[in-house]
Amino acid sequence: xxxxxxxxxxxxxxxxxxxxxxxxxxxxxxxxxxxxxxxxxxxxxxxxxxxxxxxxxxxxxxxxxxxxxxxxxxxxxxxxxxxxxxxxxxxxxxxxxxxxxxxxxxxxxxxxxxxxxxxxxxxxxxxxxxxxxxxxxxxxxxxxxxxxxxxxxxxxxxxxxxxxxxxxxxxxxxxxxxxxxxxxxxxxxxxxxxxxxxxxxxxxxxxxxxxxxxxxxxxxxxxxxxxxxxxxxxxxxxxxxxxxxxxxxxxxxxxxxxxxxxxxxxxxxxxxxxxxxxxxxxxxxxxx
Numbered sequence: 001x002x003x004x005x006x007x008x009x010x011x012x013x014x015x016x017x018x019x020x021x022x023x024x025x026x027x028x029x030x031x032x033x034x035x036x037x038x039x040x041x042x043x044x045x046x047x048x049x050x051x052x053x054x055x056x057x058x059x060x061x062x063x064x065x066x067x068x069x070x071x072x073x074x075x076x077x078x079x080x081x082x083x084x085x086x087x088x089x090x091x092x093x094x095x096x097x098x099x100x101x102x103x104x105x106x107x108x109x110x111x112x113x114x115x116x117x118x119x120x121x122x123x124x125x126x127x128x129x130x131x132x133x134x135x136x137x138x139x140x141x142x143x144x145x146x147x148x149x150x151x152x153x154x155x156x157x158x159x160x161x162x163x164x165x166x167x168x169x170x171x172x173x174x175x176x177x178x179x180x181x182x183x184x185x186x187x188x189x190x191x192x193x194x195x196x197x198x199x200x201x202x203x204x205x206x207x208x209x210x211x212x213x214x215x216x217x218x219x220x221x222x223x224x225x226x227x228x229x230x231x232x233x234x235x236x237x238x239x240x241x242x243x244x245x246x247x248x249x250x251x252x253x254x255x256x257x258x259x260x261x262x263x264x265x266x267x268x269x270x271x272x273x274x275x276x277x278x279x280x281x282x283x284x285x286x287x288x
Contacts, residue, residue, distance in 0.1 A: 157266025
């Protein structure tokens with residue numbers, strides 16, 4: 001079922017439902033992506049209702065059972081992250097697409113910022129300061145975010161390793177992770193099984209896992225010691241990277257201040273390379 005039709009169905013049935021059933025539908029409308037990946041038991045526990053209640057609500061909505069409803073929720077989520085589908089909607093829905101993109105990106109920044117907590121930033125700095133090696137992991141477009149983090153770590157003199165698709169599978173590269181290491185993984189939808197399996201292995205070894213995702217329902221979150229959430233809404237391509245890049249900028253800036261003289265000395269050493277005129281044109285300003 002298309003996302004718009006599913007939303008219309010849920011809204012049309014909601015007012016006639018008793019209080020508990022209505023609360024279920026309100027949750028599904030507000031948390032479609034999360035509900036699509038959680039088990040019926042997890043949803044029941046979250047809403048403090050029985051599994052049987054979820055099955056009854058599903059049937060009232062016209063589905064054969066909760067698994068049938070969940071299948072429609074998954075279809076709606078997959079539709080949201082399908083570039084061709086989002087582009088088709090944009091062509092028919094927005095008379096001024098640049099204005100809509102501008103509006104959404106501002107919302108992505110605000111939403112990402114509103115989900116950020118000072119204590120989480122402090123914990124992030126503490127984890128990375130005491131880690132032996134910091135592995136930055138990403139698949140597909142998420143690897144661009146991981147690489148941004150990786151370059152920032154190197155600039156601050158920290159030992160970083162970038163793990164992304166290449167001549168070796170992610171799970172093979174993850175074998176280098178040890179219990180004294182930290183793994184920071186960016187995982188935007190669509191979620192990748194190999195990424196989840198790699199993080200499971202890292203967690204079992206005893207490494208500290210930090211996740212950057214769009215939802216607590218992302219499978220990698222099951223193995224996270226610390227999670228950050230971003231907004232990545234886009235009217236065209238599957239995910240916007242503005243929110244994730246903004247989050248990395250904030251976290252690494254805080255880390256640089258937290259590192260103090262260590263980061264300052266590393267940046268001074270790195271600055272020497274800016275004066276190599278075989279690489280840079282000094283006339284136009286020198287900065288990373």
